[in-house]
Each structure stands twice: as C-alpha cells, then as structure tokens.
Amino acid sequence: MNVVPRIVKKSDLTKFKTNLLDLKREILEIETASSGSKKPVALDQSSVGRVTRIDAIQQQQMAVESSRRRTETMLKIEAALRRIQSDEFGICVKCGDYIATARLDIDPTFVKCVNCS
Numbered sequence: 001m002n003v004v005p006r007i008v009k010k011s012d013l014t015k016f017k018t019n020l021l022d023l024k025r026e027i028l029e030i031e032t033a034s035s036g037s038k039k040p041v042a043l044d045q046s047s048v049g050r051v052t053r054i055d056a057i058q059q060q061q062m063a064v065e066s067s068r069r070r071t072e073t074m075l076k077i078e079a080a081l082r083r084i085q086s087d088e089f090g091i092c093v094k095c096g097d098y099i100a101t102a103r104l105d106i107d108p109t110f111v112k113c114v115n116c117s
C-alpha cells in the first residue's frame with residue numbers, strides 16, 4: 001500500500017506558502033543587517049594592524065559567501081512561490097510524480113521527488 005500522499009492539500013499549500021514567505025522575510029532582514037560587512041576592506045588603514053586586516057578580509061569574504069548562499073535560497077523560494085501560484089508545487093520537475101509532503105516539510109523549495117534527487 002502506498003502511504004505517500006498523492007497530492008498537496010490546499011491547507012498544506014497555505015502552510016508552505018506561509019513558511020516560504022517567512023523564510024523570505026528572514027533572509028531579507030539578515031541581508032539588510034549584514035550589507036555593510038560585504039564592503040571591500042580598505043587597503044590603507046594605518047590604524048589597523050596587519051592581522052586585524054587579514055581578519056577583516058576573511059570576514060568580508062565570509063559575508064560575501066553567506067550573501068551568495070542567501071541569494072541562491074531566495075531564488076529557490078521565489079521559484080517555489082511561483083510553483084504554488086501555477087499549481088505546479090509539489091510535483092517533481094523530473095518525473096512529474098508528486099513529492100511527498102514530509103519531504104516538502106523539510107524544505108518547501110525541493111523540486112524533485114525522493115527518487116529523482
């Protein structure tokens with residue numbers, strides 16, 4: 001017997017949409033809060049020592065990397081929201097089968113079923 005739900009219920013869709021929108025707002029807040037730390041480190045800061053400058057460069061690189069990951073996640077969230085809008089949410093992009101709701105609970109931006117990913 002197949003226990004995997006064959007379709008995403010309307011109530012679940014609303015839940016996923018809320019989750020996605022919350023996630024989106026969270027990312028935007030972090031992005032806004034950290035936008036200053038992405039700025040390149042100035043080369044001639046006589047007041048800061050060499051080690052401090054290396055630290056600052058590493059921190060800046062980490063900030064850029066985290067920002068890149070947030071942009072990636074943001075694109076996935078936008079795509080998932082579009083998929084909800086167009087009734088394609090929860091359908092595997094590869095085989096067209098339904099993605100298990102339990103899987104979407106883990107990450108609502110998943111676009112493939114367990115067999116295809």
Ligand SMILES: [Zn+2]
Nearest residue numbers: 092095113116
């Ligand atoms: Zn699939």
